[in-house]
Amino acid sequence: xxxxxxxxxxxxxxxxxxxxxxxxxxxxxxxxxxxxxxxxxxxxxxxxxxxxxxxxxxxxxxxxxxxxxxxxxxxxxxxxxxxxxxxxxxxxxxxxxxxxxxxxxxxxxxxxxxxxxxxxxxxxxxxxxxxxxxxxxxxxxxxxxxxxxxxxxxxxxxxxxxxxxxxxxxxxxxxxxxxxxxxxxxxxxxxxxxxxxxxxxxxxxxxxxxxxxxxxxxxxxxxxxxxxxxxxxxxxxxxxxxxxxxxxxxxxxxxxxxxxxxxxxxxxxx
Numbered sequence: 001x002x003x004x005x006x007x008x009x010x011x012x013x014x015x016x017x018x019x020x021x022x023x024x025x026x027x028x029x030x031x032x033x034x035x036x037x038x039x040x041x042x043x044x045x046x047x048x049x050x051x052x053x054x055x056x057x058x059x060x061x062x063x064x065x066x067x068x069x070x071x072x073x074x075x076x077x078x079x080x081x082x083x084x085x086x087x088x089x090x091x092x093x094x095x096x097x098x099x100x101x102x103x104x105x106x107x108x109x110x111x112x113x114x115x116x117x118x119x120x121x122x123x124x125x126x127x128x129x130x131x132x133x134x135x136x137x138x139x140x141x142x143x144x145x146x147x148x149x150x151x152x153x154x155x156x157x158x159x160x161x162x163x164x165x166x167x168x169x170x171x172x173x174x175x176x177x178x179x180x181x182x183x184x185x186x187x188x189x190x191x192x193x194x195x196x197x198x199x200x201x202x203x204x205x206x207x208x209x210x211x212x213x214x215x216x217x218x219x220x221x222x223x224x225x226x227x228x229x230x231x232x233x234x235x236x237x238x239x240x241x242x243x244x245x246x247x248x249x250x251x252x253x254x255x256x257x258x259x260x261x262x263x264x265x266x267x268x269x270x
Contacts, residue, residue: 005042007057007075012040014064029059036060050076167246167265177255178264179246186265188232189245191223203237234263 015025026033035056038044044053054072061068171178192202206214208228218224220241226232236242239255246265255261 001042003075004044007071008040008042010071010075011057011060011064011066014066015040018064020064025060025063029063031056031059167249167251175259176262176264178266179251180266180268181247182268183247186228186232186267187247188226188228188234188263188265189223191243191245192218192220192241193243199238199241202241204242205235207233228265228267230267232265236261236263239263 015022022033022036025031025036029036039053039057039060044050054076057072057076058068061071167179167181169177170180192204201217201219204214204216204218204224205212206224206226208226209230209232213226214224226234234242234244234254236254237260239261240253240257242254244251244254244263254263
């Protein structure tokens with residue numbers, strides 16, 4: 001921790017000496033302000049391993065014109081083999097030519113499509129000829145069916161209850177998941193389950209139709225039910241600890257291990 005605090009102090013002093021605000025550094029490095037503040041305070045970044053922490057420090061130092069390699073070696077030492085190397089934009093770009101080559105290899109030849117079009121045209125021509133040919137024999141009218149007698153005194157089968165509206169996923173981004181359903185109200189059940197090692201509690205915020213209905217820490221085994229007529233929004237600090245059920249339909253975990261996540265359920269009236 002002392003090495004991290006010393007590293008953060010060096011970066012903060014360099015930033016202040018250049019008259020830069022954290023918002024300006026965030027715009028240049030695309031690193032969120034909360035992560036920059038944690039780095040300057042000497043705190044490890046939540047939900048991120050040391051490989052990503054080193055990458056953020058390197059980007060921050062280069063933005064300030066500092067020798068990132070020297071800083072990382074001096075305060076953090078050399079990276080270990082256990083730290084996975086985060087995927088950068090360069091490695092992603094190198095995959096694009098390979099994907100394009102595989103797509104070309106799997107492409108269907110154009111002559112196949114031409115053959116299919118000709119076959120469809122031939123079948124359509126034969127069908128038209130058969131339909132336009134006059135009938136050789138006159139079909140006899142089918143015998144009228146006898147009227148079925150309806151017993152009005154027979155007991156009627158009970159009406160089946162209407163099927164519950166299903167939640168439809170309409171948006172799923174890095175930080176937001178949105179479901180829509182048709183009905184009168186949404187009932188979202190949230191249950192806290194065991195998470196990663198060391199996860200003992202989870203911060204939850206719940207808003208129903210614009211009103212805050214819950215905010216606090218929940219432990220594994222605790223549950224929360226939120227009802228809304230128009231929209232419900234649940235935000236979780238550890239979405240991987242949250243089991244979600246919408247109107248009786250089990251959705252599953254709110255998200256994977258990583259950043260906090262929002263879950264929005266919108267109700268569409270008939």
